[in-house]
Amino acid sequence: MDFVAGLDLAGRFYAEVVRHLIPVPHAACLLGEGSEVLGFDTPRSRDHEWGPRAQILVGSDDDVRAVAARVEAGLPDEFAGHPVRWYSLATGTVAHHVEVAALTGWVTDALGFDPRAELDTARWLATPQQRLLHVTAGGVFRDDTGELTALRDLLAWYPDDVWRWLLASGWHLVGNAQPLYARCVETDDELGARLLTARLCGLAMELAFLQERTYRPYDKWFGAAFAGLRPAPTITPLLEAALTARPAEAGALVNRALVVLGERHDDLGLTRPTRPRVGPFEVGINDAVRPYQVINAGDFVQALRAAIADPALRATVPVGGIDQLTHADDSVVTHTDWPDLLALVYRDELRRADTGG
Template sequence: MNSHDLEQPVPSSKSQHNALGFNSGFNADDFYAGLDRIFAHALGSTQALPYLEEALAGAINSHDEFAELTVISEFLGFDRSHGRHDHAQKLAERALELRNSLGLINTEQGTIILINVATAYRQAGIYDKARQFYELAAKEAEHTLSNTDRQKAALYNNYSMLFSETGDLPSAHDQLIRALELMQLSSPDASKDGDVATTLTNIGLLELQMDDVLQAVDHTRQALDIYTNNPDLQSSAHYTSALAGYAQALFVSGNLSQALDYFEQALGLIKKFYGESSGYYETTAENVQLVRETIASQQSGSQTNGQAEQAAQDQQAQESSISATQRPDTHSRNIQNPKLSGLELSRAYWDEYADQLFSGELATLRSRAAIGLVGHGSECYGFDDDLSHDHDFGPRFCIWLTEEDFATYGKKLQERYTSLPFEFMGYSRSVSSPRGSGRDGVLSIDSFFESITGLSHAPEQAGEEHLWLNLDESTLCAATNGSVFADPFGAFSSRRQGFKNMPDDIRLYLISQRLGMISQTGQYNYARMAARKDSAAMLLCISEFAMNVSSLIFLLNNPVSVGYAPYYKWRFAALRKLSTRMGARLADLCPLLEELTMNPLNDHAQTIMNDICERIVSELNVQKLSDQTFDFLEWHRPYVESHIDSTSPLLHSI
């Protein structure tokens, strides 16, 4: 669960349609009633899209701009929930045109349009435009929406998500606090308000990412108190989320017995509300098992592989900022070599010299520059250790500029960066390897991504399948790893998010490919090579099997949520980290793969591979990618590929 799993709804124009003054050519009530009937009868997957398309075409043909805007407002919500981001962007542009032509600037309805448009851009990963329209909406909302209007609170909740997705956790936290204040103002009784509880849980989960564990425990506890003190609210699905959120905070704080208690309470309710076959139940059940194993391992005096490390890492998520109260004191130059990760060192170095870099004539550039550490290097993956310090390591960070700013200011800013001290907090920049150049300093956004992926922009979600298939997972991992410390303009984060957003059709195709290779190497060729007593070929089968299984685990967990599988050197380190993450799918395969690769010619190797394949089949069934129970993974491929919507022949191998 991340800090915004409990998303507040985006404001809808539905509650505003009477005030918009629709003319007699369009009946808003009839339009909404028809849409409500579709969803009430669970026909949304087949009838909602043609209904909206027909309504929009009718509004356009009748030249009724109010009607057109009404349909667009609902269509944007549909597009967001179905990942139709390209279409949503076109609708967003038209909504802005209609907002102007209908004279809705600085009106309540016009502000709601801005919120919807900003959210469409955010979910499409176009962060610079999303920020532009959230800022405009917030400015207008000060006089168009009252502080007791829940739509104003929803604005700040969604604005918070933008900051969270671009790595600015402190700003994300500020916006959520503002949303909470507005919800409390608008509530008849905040102590009985489920929406207030949801926001408190979101704040607590965000604070876990910021290392503010005490505050996280406090806020998630406050959220749970609202449900505990109001039994009539406990029939809401959000009650289970509040239980799980508090349990997660307790787990990170080290209060394992209470964490287990609340996770088990959540699990019981999820079973009642959703059933044991739901993904929500599966995830929470795995969390319960993880806590139980952690308790057992502590009681035995030693934690199982990676859990102690992950308990600490969960308090500082991969892209978390170091909280202001816990960051290293960068002014204390007498501190010699404190234990810092490369990302922590990089962040501290930026905090120390940010003002110096962007002073004077470059002061205004700071609002358009992105700062962070992404790309090649063990610290970008979060796996650096003492051995990493002998090359391409030390106080450093990247400054990413647009092409225009790079051409105008790049040389001057690089001179300032080069002049910064080579030693900081006891760390010195180590010798650069031949491949280490271009990993830090001032870079254009285009050239940075081109240097890693060969492309300045991510391929389109549809129509460029060949470009997605040319990008290895390890390449995509290098383009999206690390951390972004600041990106007020959002241009870099938007570009980076584009590479994170692997189209689901591509993901499904890769899952099919991995199933084929796992089956070929582990279920067929290994035994044949063993019969031929070809040990070298058996080793290669195991290697291919392990690489494909580890890739499949990342794909089934969805790279949009967990990132991509890195290249071979860090593949197992990343898999261990993923496998100890709460809610991870197929988390139990990592130790089996490690045992297999350490004993590839063992008599039990085939048994281990068979066990792994059986668990993969179960996961395919849980995720409803295949409803078959064949042991042989190759036979599941047609069922997986049947979920691919694209008609491109590149994505249909069978």
């Protein structure tokens, strides 16, 4: 059987089968978890949680019960050569995978909060980008009321101030890592230099996602998604060369990639003009200058922070959002309340920054 991408299969399944079972206004989509939601599924993906499936989002709990009963009774055993019922991780049984839910409840479960009620700066910073992709990626096959489309539009990208702060955090992290790499090279710590080269390559890729107004997926699809970004054809060869170069040669390749990102910065229209330059590392203590060649990351940090309108966010040290602070794996993205806890921390930090405490 020829492989059909899961998102295409879901659209056909809804159009040819599921829509005929639903008598009420609804949204039909394929969102949430799964490689097919991001468009990265392959034949390997069929070994679990893959097949004809969709979400049907309705307006009330009464509609949920009525539609769920009709779907349960009306689905065929197969569609396009694929079984309609297979093992469900959620139920622990063999079941169909047409999820019927109230729209607000489904979105709240997917994000961990209701975006129409509590989407403040702290929530933006504490929500993993992969979790935002659960709602903004995928496909919508029908939206009778327009509510789902409006929610996806609301979550499509960060407010400008949050965007500036995350970019400032990205450059801040680059500025911290570059002299560490150079010191490792200087002291013949080859392993340390290689680890920091890899970190700098990852930070450059994260900056590219932010510049492109594109949420980064978690690590399994990070590289695949990066390949679709506009700067990837220019930057990818430099990063690949840096990762395979001798440690002493990697830094110059990373700098070339960072200069490309620095040159793209002004096109964003977020700050005063700021141009990239590479030069010796100024330690900032005792007028010390080391011969390590680093990009002027601090200039981008300063320009971005100066352009933030919210005084509390502007005053908050740019340590990063959740994806910049930690590895946002499955446990953080889906299975724990760490984003909720981190939102409280960000909220407290913003409050203290606002009061100067």
